[in-house]
Amino acid sequence: MSAEIQASRHEATLILTLSNPGAKNALHPDMFAAAVEALSTAERDDSIRAVILTGADNFFCAGGNLNHLLEHRAMSKVDQGDAVDSLRSWIDAIRDCPKPVIAAIEGAAAGAGFSLALACDLIVAGNYAKFAMSYVRVGLTPDGGASWFLTQSLPRQLATEILIEGKAIPAQRLYDLGLINKMVPDGTTLDVALKWADELAELSSNAVERTKSLIRDAKDHSLSQHFELEKFNFVESLNHRDAQEGIHAFLEKRKPHYK
Template sequence: MSTTPTVAPDLTQPVDIRQQDGTLVITINDPATRNAMGAGLFTQGKAALEAVAADDSIGAVILTGAGGTFCSGGDLRMLGALKTQPESTLEAAFDGFHGFIRALRAVPVPVIAAVEGNAAGAGFSMAVACDLLIAADDAKFSMAYIKVGLNPDGGASAFLSRGLPHQLVAEILFSGDAINASRLHQLGVVNRLVPAGAALPTALGLAGALARGPRHALSRCKTLVEQARQNTLPQQLDLEARLFGDAIRHDESSEGMRAFMEKRPPRFR
């Protein structure tokens, strides 16, 4: 008896990447799947993020979704097909997703998530991987993995545990139930709560302000925030001193201090 071989899932997916007023905007653009994640985002998005390091014209990054939703997470049909694939295929899928998460964390400028609609599963993971999170007041977030017998990925357990109590993270992961953006705002996970439809415009305004600021100083601040979670106090003090030494010798601080003395706005760009 012959059997039809299982075809490896197609992980390609539309993604729109553009630059606007000093901001790199990465938009998951597959409304038909409510912006399910895929390799189109991971490969193109990762490449665009890595290119930011050498492009001083970009001062901020926005990650968002098209069609009124952020990201519905992994496509269950794709995940089901992965069950029958060799281990190497699963490893490659994780390499793509987690490589994108690492790139979000490593890019030397602020990254803002602009969330409308739902951020489910890996969509929730990607949102909390960003430095700042702006959400519509009717947005919902869920770690729904448990409802299909899976555990979170994309660093969600790490990012949530850095800012929330153990019991609350356990509730989010154990139940898989949706959490309103307003509750996450009260808990400090969401930076700004805005009316529906205003997440991206608000993110663009914030990103524009950041992009006009001192890029290298912002990069140092991002490094300090990241390292503070794992450094001892002596290590963090040493890091602050070293980065301050770099900053005081940079043209940005010269312009900033000159502008302060001359009582005018600084011109960093």
């Protein structure tokens, strides 16, 4: 069987499963465009309220295929850079998708697989899952935004330890550092992620999408600039049908029903 992105639906949730049998779901060029297209479809489809990224066979992703990377050494540096940009396109698609993207991690997320997890909005991990930025151990440097995500989220010393040592890190430590939202028994991450996605689907899609954009853009602006963005989104939301339903439901002490 070849490497692929398997797409399926569970009610209002799109599930994207990394599948590369026999290679611990290592990334393959065939996956990149398919993942970007699937996320683009999710963005356009109003019936999709959340996306889950997971791996087949109780393993998230072993990262890049080292044999393929050796083959890349025979390519021009321009072509090598284009290959790196393919991963960036996938990371950008996760970040730019207006719907919440939840990573459901079983087994391990290594290298670019760790980068994909960090790009997601929320992370559910199995109790014994492991994470590794092991680029340095094969003489490489991070890609997929890994060094940006970690230095934005952690003190410099901790980010340096993770990126330069390249050792496997247990899920518990990342949970304690705030990088993982939920730790659950192994084998249950997808079920927990689906339940979470179902809960998110009951919220105002307009409010969720606008809030995700505010979170994504916050670190690119000064507080003054961000106040302006918040003002714009608040006013737009106030005049959206969801606000009318949400406010009335709260005052009437009932559950809101968003379209």
